[in-house]
Every structure is written in structure tokens, then in C-alpha cells.
Amino acid sequence: MLETTTHELMYKQDLQLTVAIKIAVLDTGFAYTNSEDKRALRPYYQRIKKFANFIEGGSDAEARTDPTGHGTAVAVQVLRVSLKAVLYICRVVSPGSGPDKSAVEKAIRKAAAKPDKGNPDGGGWGVDIINMSFGWPYHHEGVRQAINFARQNGVHLFAATSNDGLLGPPNDILYPARSESVIAVDAADGHGEHAKSAPSSTSQHSRGSRFSAPGLGITSPNRKDIWEGSSFACPIVAGVAALILEFVRQSPLNKSASVQNYVQEMPAMLALLRSMSSEKGPDGLKFLTPWKLIGIWFGGG
Template sequence: MRRRLAAAVIVLAIVGLVGAAPAPTPTPASAADPVRAAQYWLDDYGIRDAWQTTRGEGTRIAVIDTGVARGPTELSGVVDGADFSGLGSPDGRTPVGAVDSAHGSLVASLAAGRGTGPDAGVIGVAPAAEVLSLSLAFGAATAAPFVDQVADAMRWAVDHGADVINLSFTTNTLDWPERWDDAFLYAFEHDVVVVVAAGNRGSGTARVGAPATIPGVLTVGGVDRSGAASVEASTQGITIGVSAPSEDLLGVSPDGQVVLWNGTSGAAPIVAGVAALVRAAHPDLDAANVINRIVKTAKPAPGAAADPLLYGAGLVDAAAAVRSPVAPVAQNPMGDLREWIRVFRRADAEPQPEPSIAPVEVPPLPAPEAATRTTSPLLPSEGTLLYGSLPLTVVTVAGILIALGVTAAARRIRSARAPRQPSRYI
């Protein structure tokens, strides 16, 4: 399976970057700053409303990507990090990759951007959450296998206190290497919410691919500004849990520029930020119930019969996820990776009991019968003489005598009836 993954194209779930963001018509809440006004998802998806309860204080989001840059004010929430590509700095703050080096910074700014002031600049969904920057390299730029980079980064994030892990990339293949089994199980067993981008048609992803197909992750599809499933900036599939905006998004590049971009690479950190809000508002909830709240409180997608393959449970609603009453669950609604491994990896069966080695009592066999003398079947025995030969002889002799008597009597009768002839002499 590792060969198959090596042959697959690792794709960042981003469609395009379009320079500095334009200034759309500002909303009343942020008329003073066009950048803040352009972040339509803050109001349309209940994020500003959720901030009345929490901004994500006390939570930690791990961004496993190309590294979150130093410098921009919006990215000042990074508290720790590490590099797994062999190309970046030890703290994970040096963006890596010839083409995609800005990707990690864009993702982090949507999840937990600090803005440039109370009502200015790019602000994330959970602006009070801490960020872990874990840098990876995509493609052949590094000698470290991508499979190992992801697995090692997942474990590092868990060991360094991540409450939420964001993965904004896809492999364009449904299955995943076995080493990821252990890495993702490690996160689930340590109560971490893992949020994954579904991928985009515009980047060549025809269907949802790993890691978005791994049971237990919260996979995020993308929608346009009207809430309809995005044609280019998303892909669809049965593993999608919820949907979030993936078009006309704003992010911060490593050099501090505000960039307009599209893709589920942006939809995923929006949902990762919502997960951080839920964890901050409900610190007693485990990861399964955090995901359950996000899924169960999602808004219906446009249309009376929205397709779950396009939207999952619907459009994420931050305010409802934070405040609505939701019944607790015992299992992750997005599936059980351990059970999947048991069924499809044919994991070792439960150990069988040791066979008993105690001696077994066997009852004695009955005594053998006395041997009889073997005789030839051609010689008469006592039985055949008594019941066969002797009666047969008697019957035969009697029959002969009767036959002889009858013959003699018949002759005498014929002789008595015949006329006598006179004698004639010569």
C-alpha cells in the first residue's frame, strides 16, 4: 500500500490564490475595515454569535501543513511547532515547498487568526486558540516519505497538547498506508478531534480521498457563498461530515499579504476553529461528542432534498454547535477506525484458550471371545448333517421306493388285462 501512496499525487486542497483581496460591500458590523467586512462566513455561519460564549480560550489547534510563518500579526497565536520535512526550521515556522509554502499560513489564519486590531484584519474562527505549527513537504523535495511525515506529525501534535488537528490535503486515493492506522488511532485514543479537507475538483480530485476517508475524522466539503456545493472548490463523497465555505476566502500569506483563495483547504480550518469553540465551551466533552455536536447542529443545505454526498449533515453552524442542547453519544458518528482495522486489515483474532494437557481416562476394553477352530466351508458340519444332508437322504430314498412300487404295480395291471395267445408248434 505504501507504493500505491507514493505513486499517488499529494494535493493541497486549494484551488487558487488571487493576490490581494478586493473590498466587497462592507457589512454594518465591520464597516470600518474592508478586510474584516469581506469575511462573510463570520456572520453567515454563526461565528460572531458563538463569540458571545467563547473565542476558543484554552484550546490548541495543530496545523499539519507547510508551516506557519513568523511575522504577520494575524499569525501570532503559534506557541510551538516542529518540522518533519527536513527542510524547515526546528520550530516549524519556516514555510517549506517551492509552490505551496504559503499554504500553512493561509490555513492557520482561517482557524485562529488574531486580526490586526479589534475590528480589523483577518480573524480566525477561534481567535483565542493556540496554534501548533507542524511543517511538511509535499512532493519529491524531501527525502522523508510523506507517509512518515504525516504519521510522525500526528503523534507529535497529540503529545504536545493538541485538542484539534487540521489536515488540509488529500492523496487522491481512497485507501491509506497501514502506518496511518496507528497514527490516527493514537489521536483518537487521546481524545483529539481530527478535521480533514475533502479536496477539490479544480485541483484534480474527482472524489474524496485519504485521509478524508479514514473512519473517525470529520471530513469537510466546500460550498459557495450561497451555500450551494462548490463545483471547483470542493469534491463530494459519502465520508463528508459537514460543509463550510470554500470560495472567496481570505487568508494571510507568510509576507503578511491578505490573499483571496478558494478550496476545502479553507473550509477545513473553519470547521477546526468551530471544534475549538465547542471544546472551549464544553471542556467536559470528549472528541466524539464534539464532532457529534457539530454534525447534529448543522444547518440544512439549500434545497428541500439536499444530497448528503454533497453536504454531509449540512452547513456548519458555530453558534448552534456551541449553545444548542445535543444528546450525548457513546461512539464517534464518523465511524470507528479500530473496528475498520479489525474487519478490513484482518487483524489478529482474540487469543484462543490453551488446550488441556491433563491425561484422559479411557475405560478398559471388553475381554475378547474365545477363538473357534477354522474349518473348510466344503466339509459338512454338525448342523449341515443334521438339518441338511440327513433329511435330504431320507426324502430321496423314500421317493425312490415309492417310484419303484408304483412301477411294479402298473406292470401287474397291464399284464392282467392283456388276452392270452394260443401256443403254436411247428
């Protein structure tokens, strides 16, 4: 439904965007070194604006590698949903280890800061959206402050909840997904049924800002692996948020400063995502069905 209906409505006429939606993907990197990856991923690679490695002692060239394939699969999901978005690939996870919290903090700040030609390093990238398909059990103060900085700059942040079901850590929704300033994403199947690996539906963490999207049977063009989990649902929701921003950046809405300021606010984004969600089951979990609202926007519903 996403590609056949949402894309048909959104892209039936060429979008006139003066500035593309910028999305930072914080993950393991993006595979683009060998000939096989280049053949499979070229259409996606052409929409990547920057590769950066935020792990201490690493080089930016390492962000063009992805031994696990996780970051590549995540990036591909974003680009499949939003056909006009551009990506900033941030390596914050090394093979065989979890996310480097210091690297995550630095990546968020670089992505969210505004460009500054007077700054020797050019300032930040001024992204609109940050995707974080990872998490850890407990709060981290440096990352919290970076998230607050991003929100002050109008950046929307999305993070995966957990893949441990009811067997996870005491805080069943991982950090940063359970931050009040981050939109949390669960995995579901293609019919909106909550995945067995998803955390408790009764969790109070992120209850008001928690959505689900397909996260089972996910593929990436450069590998035969089948991916599953909230890591791959998260970029789909981030991509839908990009579709919302694409819509409001078209004429005549792009001429309204109040509209542009409004969609940068988290309550506004949450309200829009809720309006394009369907609740399934007694818990009222919100499964994204964006074609419903987008159809109304374009007179198709």
C-alpha cells in the same frame, strides 16, 4: 454571520478558560521571517505555541517559512474562527511536493501524545484538534495507526476531502479524510452551495462524518492571493469544533468529568456539529451554521 453573530455570542463576555484549546495544523509552515509577513501576521503569530518540522533532514526553523502561503492561509482561518485557540505549526509538506506521509505520521503522534516531564523530549503536546488540509488517493498504514493513537487520546481530526470534483482519483474523497476516524470537510460558497471542485455528493466515503464550510474567496493578510478549496474550509470546521470545546470548558460544565469525557468522543462531536448544520439540496449535505446552536447556548436563539 460567523464573526458578526457567533463571535458576538461567544465572546460578549470574556471566556474564563483555564487551558486554551490546542490545535495542530499540519501543512507547509507559517510565514514569519520577513518584515512584511511580520507586520501582517503579528496578531496571529502571538497565538502560535510551537513550530516543528517533521520532514526528514529539515530544521524547525523551516516551519516559520511558507513559500507557497498555503499553510499560513490555513492557520489564519482557524484563528479567525476561534479567538482563544492556540496553534502548533507542523511542517509536513515541502514546496513543490505533496505531503510527506512519514512526516504526517510523526506529527500526528507528537501532537496527540500527552506531555511527559519525565521524557527527555517532554513527551507530546496534548492537542485537542488536528487539522490536515491535504490528502492522497490511497490508504497509508502508518498514518492510520497514528490517527488511531490520536483518537485514543481524545483528539479530533479534520481533513480536506478533495478539489477534483468528479474528475478525481477512484476514491473521490482522499485519505485521510475518508478514514472513519477523521471528520471530512468539503468546500462550499458563502450560501452553503457545494463547490464545483468538491467530490461527489453521493460518495459513501465519510458519508456520516462529512461537513462543508466556506472555501471560496478565502484570503490571508500577508498575500494578495485568493484561495479556494476544501483545504480552506477544513480549518473553519476545525475552528468551530474549538468553539464547542471552549464552551464546555467554561463553568459549570468544566467541573463535570462526564461532559469533558463526552466531548472527546467522535460520536459526540459529530452530533454537535450536525446540530449546528443546515442541510441544503436533495443530498442533505451538511453546511455549518454554528450561530444557530450557539445562540441557544447563550440564550440568544
